Amino acid sequence: MAQVGTLSFIEENEVITSRPEIVGTFGVVATTHWLATTAAMTILEKGGNAFDAAAAAGFVHHIVEPDQNGPGGDVPIILWSAARKKVEVICGQGVAPATATVARMKALGLDILPGTGHLPAVVPGSFGAWMLLLRDHGSLTLREVMTPAITAARDGFLVKREVASLLHHTGGFMKTHWPTSAAVFLPGGQAPVAGSLLRVPAQADSYERILREAEAAGGDRLRQIEAARQAWYQGFVAEAIDRFFRQPVMDTTGEAHAGFLTGQDMAQWSATVEAPVTLDYAGYTVCKPGPWAQSPVLLQQLALLKGFDIAKMDHCGPDFVHLVQECTKLALSDREAFYGDPKFADVPLDRLLSEEYNAGRRKLIGAEASLEMRPGSIEGKGGRIPLRARGSTRMAHSETTVAAEDDTSGILSWPQFLAKTRGDTCHLDIIDRWGNMISATPSGGWMTGSPVVPGLGFCVSARGQMFWLDEDHPNGLTPGKRPRTTLTPGLALREGEPYMAFGTPGGDQQDQWSLHAFLRHVHHGLNLQEAIDAPGFYTDHMPSSFYPREWYPGHLAVEADFPKATLAELHRRGHKLEIHPRWGHYNSMTMATRENGVLRAAASPRRMQCYAIGR
Structure with a gap:
């Protein structure tokens, strides 16, 4: 800074950034939503480590960014453990159902998997990954870690402009074709306005039930984490998903299809370390x-x-x-x-x-x-790369459904609108005072990917859309296989x-x-x-x-x-x-x-x- 009289001039080599680079010695948290960031920092202040904080942030992300992810989504995690002195990857990417095959999809008239509905669903892997992280690396109780998310779900969180617009445009579709989603995301039957608070008590209820079943297993922290995982993959969560996926729901083909995902698929999957x-x-x-x-x-x-x-x-x-x-x-x-x-x-x-x-x-x-x-x-090695020019894909088998409330053209059908309106992803990076370091990318289970599962209040990941319907391709659909995703945390x-x-x-x-x-x-x-x-x-x-x-x-x-x-x-x-x-x-x-x-x-x-x- 140079001064002339009472005037000050910024030197050319002084860079003004959008916000300061944060510097400390106790702990740092950076996430894609301020509520996830504050939840994680609160955990660090309570004495938790970076891994406890990451799980807390992940659970909050699942609530407050419904357009980007949800409790039924996916997450890859990469971490450095100061105790173990090594880098590990936790795979929270679920797999294709046991009966989901290329032949069965092609029998439905598909040449690629749809982007929404039951057909592209995979086993929801996020919850299992967070449980594995907490079991192997965490220190706090499951209730301490999950409480910030439950509070956000019950008390409400800010509706972003993008979420308000998305719900405004898809509200009619949800009420007509995905009524379980309308019940959660359209309070009083109306899309929430930007700047208002949205409460999702059904998701809070699901988390609370998991905690009750976990705590009923006894006071041992590890026993509770395993009981929570079982409640999800072998208990009431898996049972609700199994029932719902037998019912046809509308997807981007413009037709209603039942799904392939079952409770057995859920029970046979678990997160892994590599x-x-x-x-x-x-x-x-x-x-x-x-x-x-x-x-x-x-x-x-x-x-x-x-x-x-x-x-x-x-x-x-x-x-x-x-x-x-x-x-x-x-x-x-x-x-x-x-x-x-x-x-x-x-x-x-x-x-x-x-x-x-x-x-x-x-x-x-x-x-x-x-x-x-x-x-x-x-x-x-390798496989053929299908190339589709932008704008060339026929969006649906049927375009006869009611037109979306699109304020720019007014002519998009629901399948077309949903095909162009996909969810995305969240991210978090945390380092604690002991030198533990973690990077994770929660995603999937977004509110426009699939309808809400009755009794649970959340959607299931449609990540299977990333498979090719080509059995000879390395990323071809195969039962029990992970789709090649875009999710990519780094250390x-x-x-x-x-x-x-x-x-x-x-x-x-x-x-x-x-x-x-x-x-x-x-x-x-x-x-x-x-x-x-x-x-x-x-x-x-x-x-x-x-x-x-x-x-x-x-x-x-x-x-x-x-x-x-x-x-x-x-x-x-x-x-x-x-x-x-x-x-x-x-x-x-x-x-x-x-x-x-x-x-x-x-x-x-x-x-x-x-x-x-x-x-």
Whole structure:
């Protein structure tokens, strides 16, 4: 700061961020909703560790972000345990039902799975993952961890503008076709207005019943956690889901279908622990879940970028954006060809992340934007990539249902509207004073994905829409198989020591926005908040993981606060620009770091709900 008389001038090298980078020594929390953040910090203040706090935040997310996730959703978790001195992944991704086969789906006239309803449902995995986390790493009682979510459900939470709009447009559909959803999300039969409070007592009742059954098992903390898990996967939750899925419900085909998910599917599934997939890069070891998520995409992007001097590039300049974008296209094309549940598919990750393979892939990067899908070739591995141009998919078998209340066109049918109105994801990063570190990405079970299960008050994950109806593809639908998801939390070690937890919502964009923030922090010296605030970009140059699975060749979405010269040069290079206003992306990046006992955290200003706190 320079002063002249009574006037003050900001020096050019002083950066003003949207909010401060949080710095402390006791604990830091960054999540995509302020109520989840405060719930987690409250747990830390009560003496809980980062894992207790993460579960509390996860349960709150399930309540207060119904457009993004719900209690019946999915979650991958990656953590560093200070006691165990290692990184672990907890898989809370449920599997396809035992009777859900490609043949049965095709017999219904489907060539891809619908995006809503009973047909794309998988076993809801979030609850089991949180129970496994608390059993193996937590310290507080289940009631202490779940009480903030129950309180939010009973007392109410702020209805965001996006949620109000979504319920306004889909309210008629819910009342006509999904009345159980209308009973929960349309109090008094009306869509709540933005800024009002929405209460979901039915969800609070379900959580309370789980606690009562858990506490009836006795005073032992571990016994209660197991009793809660059994109540969910073998008790009243599984029974309610089994009954409901025998009833046909409307989906994006424009027809009503019963589901395949049963109580037996629930009883046979449990969350699992596995080792992370890792890549060494610029002094960091980046750790991710396996290829049942899209997570190795970020690692392959880094493997490709090893061949370039990123630090010498302007992180807001055209060379940086173009290079990162072209590496992303190559990594995402390999995702589409090779990724799937490694319990069912031979995914050649060692090859995909090797220097030899990526040295050959780098040669495909030119001065102009690629407009092609270019997966690599690995003998005996991978599958065909279906390519559907944007806008080409027939949205439903039947378009005769009542038109949606769409205030822009007034002509969308309900199947069309639901196909274009998908849910998304939440995220959290937490570090405690003992050095425990966790990153998790709760998602699925959103209120427009499937109807509310009677007696439970929540929906079941429609994550199965990410399978291909191709038995020969690594991500082809198979009973008992995990769909290849978009959910991708991350950890990074620096010189072998746990350093960073990071991630974001955003579907196919998750490992794009995470990469950009990571590179800007590592190579350009931006602090966490600066790296998050910096202009964002992403591509839809790949088949979407969500119904109707379309792609947009050459697409490049950018925020308008890039320099005009950068935008002009990217356009000249052939990128098909889609320009958003400043902070206009859905990017809700959060990050937290630990170095020499000092903890830092930051959260995105986009969407106006992410928050980081700490002390």
